[in-house]
Amino acid sequence: MSEIISYFLENIKEGKYRVETEDENILIVIHPVIVKVFRKDHKYSFVVNNVISVHTDKPRFGPLCSGNVVNSRPAKIKKIELMEEPKIEVRVEDRLFEILISVTNISIYPEYRDPFGSPCVTVSTVILY
Numbered sequence: 001m002s003e004i005i006s007y008f009l010e011n012i013k014e015g016k017y018r019v020e021t022e023d024e025n026i027l028i029v030i031h032p033v034i035v036k037v038f039r040k041d042h043k044y045s046f047v048v049n050n051v052i053s054v055h056t057d058k059p060r061f062g063p064l065c066s067g068n069v070v071n072s073r074p075a076k077i078k079k080i081e082l083m084e085e086p087k088i089e090v091r092v093e094d095r096l097f098e099i100l101i102s103v104t105n106i107s108i109y110p111e112y113r114d115p116f117g118s119p120c121v122t123v124s125t126v127i128l129y
Contacts, residue, residue: 001040002038002039002040002045003038003039003040004036004037004038005037005038005039005092005093006037007034007037007090007091007092008090008091008092009034009088009089009090009091010089010090010091010096011087011088011089012031012032012087012088012089013084013085013086013087013088014029014030014031014032014084014086015029015030015032015082015084015085015086015087015101015103016028016029016030016082016083016084017030017080017081017082017083017103017106018079018080018081018083019077019079019080019081019106019108020077020078020079020080020081021075021076021077021078021108021110022075022076022078023058023075023110024056024057024058024110024119025056025057025058026054026055026056026057026108026118026119026121027054027055027056028052028053028054028106028121028123029052029053029054029055030050030051030052030086030101030103030123030125031050031051031052031053031086032048032049032050032086032087032088032099032101033048033049033050033051034046034047034048034088034090034099035047035048035049037090037092039092044092044097044129046088046090046097046099046127046129048088048099048101048127050086050101050123050125052121052123054114054118054119054120054121055118056117056118056119059113059116059117059118060113060117061113061117062111062112062113063111063112063113064112064113064114064115065109065112065113065114065120066112068112069109069112069120069122070122072109072111072112073109073111074107074108074109075108075109075110075119077106077108080106082103085100085101085102086100086101087099087100087101088101097129098129099127099128099129100127100128100129101125101126101127101128102125102126102127102128103123103124103125104124104125104126105122105123105124106121106122106123106124107121107122108120108121109121109122
């Protein structure tokens with residue numbers, strides 16, 4: 001059976017992606033948060049959640065982000081530029097782990113907006129360590 005173990009957070013580096021659509025330029029900032037560390041048979045597993053901040057050069061109002069965004073058509077992305085890759089360094093039982101958060105997909109829903117006027121964004125990731 002696996003057990004939850006304690007850890008020491010050494011460093012967090014937020015990720016930054018610049019995305020260009022046909023209508024606006026968007027900066028996506030990914031703030032990784034380590035939630036739990038599990039150990040089973042001397043192997044470790046990390047649970048990481050990401051908090052996403054979205055900034056646009058053309059804020060506007062629209063229907064608020066909700067689960068309905070997946071039913072709408074995502075924007076056509078012209079370009080994605082990786083500025084900084086998100087990562088976490090965590091110490092577990094005298095071992096230092098570097099956890100990389102790798103983005104596998106970004107979808108932008110320009111018809112729906114957050115309370116600050118930025119488009120709704122979904123980001124899919126995997127963690128590598």
